[in-house]
Amino acid sequence: MAEWIRCPVCGNKTRNRIKEDTELKNFPLYCPKCKHESLIEVKDLQVTVIEGLEARTQS
Secondary structure, three states, X not given: OOEEEEOOOOOXXXXXXXXXXXXXXXXXXXXXXXXXXXXXXXXXXXXXXXXXXXXXXXX
């Protein structure tokens, strides 16, 4: 079973999905809705925010 990763800032779904056996370290998660990028880690379907990157994309 796969789950969507939710943005830690606004709570909306991102374009990334994880499964039970997915492990990520220092993954830059980008939210297309709020345009915020966060550095995360994932293990056992638990998402942990390492830090906010303060980088916003200008359109």
